[in-house]
Amino acid sequence: MxxxxxxxxxxxxxxxxxxxxxxxxxxxxxxxxxxxxxxxxxxxxxxxxxxxxxxxxxxxxxxxxxxxxxxxxxxxxxxxxxxxxVGDLWQMARTVFEERMKREVEPTLSLLRSQLMDSADNDKEAYALQQMQEIHDLIEMLTQWSASLNSLKPETLQSVMKLGAGVTKVLEFKNKFSNSEK
Structure with a gap:
């Protein structure tokens, strides 16, 4: 060929x-x-x-x-x-997302959870655990957000993606408006 x-x-x-x-x-x-x-x-x-x-x-x-x-x-x-x-491009993208979550994100969250179960023995370790907690929380928030996006129908997800820049502008306007009232 x-x-x-x-x-x-x-x-x-x-x-x-x-x-x-x-x-x-x-x-x-x-x-x-x-x-x-x-x-x-x-x-x-x-x-x-x-x-x-x-x-x-x-x-x-x-x-x-x-x-x-x-x-x-x-x-x-x-x-x-x-x-x-298998499936169309949207299904393939979802499958890659799910597999990468399983292979990369879940083991990282598992490690962080196990590390965070122990208490710190000194100030340096306390700082390290605080940083690990922030990393855990960020990854957990991104995981929840992406899982909710991944559960949308492809048409709905396309609409959300097209709104991307518009949503950012709305949030910036909201923040400016909130700050000007203070």
Missing amino acids: KLSTKTQSFVMHFGEMGSKWGFNRTVGQMIALMVIHEKALSADEIAEALSISRGNVSMGIKELQSWRLVQVQHIPGDRKDYYTT
Whole structure:
């Protein structure tokens, strides 16, 4: 399978971005390739398109399955496995969010909670625990906020996102108005 220049540029860019989002470069390229193809792709097609080994594709598919981002499809009369993305882009974004919460945020909160259960033995430790409490509270607030956003329907979430700058302006106006009354 030969990729057009535009498609190849997109896929390669996603490989680079994937490493910043918690995937390796090849896995980022694989998910990008699957997202922009209407039909499911075989491992051989993925390997050919990305010029990578079949074994690398197999490992990448397992990684994407652990992230719950791809699924196997079977074509009647064909013994090969074909792979496609799970759901639309909004569903995939939600799934990545949920997985990153499980893999990154929850262990951090768990560690902070266990550290905060102990009392400080000295002033330096008391300061450290105070800082840990602030970090915990910030992460907890962001987690609750993002969970509430993640529970919205995609259309509602799009509306909220479009309001983003407008909400900031309203809050700034409110703060100016509140401060001028004092």
